Amino acid sequence: MARPRKFDEERAVDAALEAFWAAGYEATSTQDLCDATGLGRSSIYNTFKSKHDLFRRALLRYMERKNGNFDAVLESAMPAKEKIRALLGVIVEEERLHAEDRRGCLVVNTCIELGSRDPEVAGVLERDYRRRFEALKAAIEAGQRDGDIDRAKDAGALAHFVIAAIGGMRVSARAGVGRQALEGILRTTVDAL
Amino acid sequence: MARPRKFDEERAVDAALEAFWAAGYEATSTQDLCDATGLGRSSIYNTFKSKHDLFRRALLRYMERKNGNFDAVLESAMPAKEKIRALLGVIVEEERLHAEDRRGCLVVNTCIELGSRDPEVAGVLERDYRRRFEALKAAIEAGQRDGDIDRAKDAGALAHFVIAAIGGMRVSARAGVGRQALEGILRTTVDAL
DNA sequence: TTGATTTTGTACTGAGCAATCCAAAACTCT
């Protein structure tokens, strides 16, 4: 029938993800994407509609991956507070790395860069937020049933609070805050549950 | 001596600030800056070294303004917890606005956009963080002396925590979180003090 | 082997980018 593709589409999305993650949407050029994926422009534009489309795909893939880890922690056997401590601990670990590796979280970065001026991306971000929120809320409610978390508190409010803490730690890390301070934020957050 | 300037430098910085605030550093072109300030390219480049330099000036101006309000609240007569509630309340108010006005906070936006790849800007952000941190820590310590805030807690850790909460609310707002949820985060944060 | 079909590499498009150049205009001082 026809000439087959020489590359794997998913691998290309992964490579593009790395590029977008490192520099953000605007600051990543199509040439950067060619370099990162090892593909020619034609292959990229033949496979994806546009840079924007490729970004959307990469973002979705990042969310899939990240939420996999997120859910794995929430579905583990730990007490609820320990689960949340573990989730926040990941942030401390990731932000501890040296400057050039400090890419933060693509979702947080994208919230700030595109959340308020790219409706399509905003929709993706909103759906992802809701997904994380529901998973977290369920884990907190389970913790309340176990007596691990105060039943008088509103599980939804706590879930929003924890997600905000994650975003806040990400922002503070970019402002130059070190590991110790991040751990302090982690402790204070967990103590608030 | 010479031809005098027809415009006010500070006003130009203010106008540039609006543009950068609305779209971020990368997404604001020099043409956008000309339109926003009403100046020609020559005037801009004659007054400021570069787009980057103008951005730095605009960012510093934003910080000056913002920290003025910040300090005003912290130096008011309220109990410490009320001061912090007021600081967080400003975020809820600002993020409540309609989509096109939802610019968030230029400092938070810049932390994410440039914090990890622009050393000069990173330095400015770090100094600004420290300034806010010290002011907040002092207010919390005063609150501890007044008995308004638990003396057993580490004032520094609480200060980092509050700053992270602000950043986190900003990120969540961009992810589409509404006013009610933001108010829940506010309450949970203040209760944690 | 041939013909249909798709991918791939390369050159290219027009637009927009940050920044510079230059001469005319505008002003102050003598």
Added chain:
DNA sequence: AGAGTTTTGGATTGCTCAGTACAAAATCAA
């Protein structure tokens, strides 16, 4: 008024951007 100095507007620089055009290469079915 005239010399000296700075600002200003507009044209222009060289470059990069996202995206396209096109023909050669690669594969399949017959």
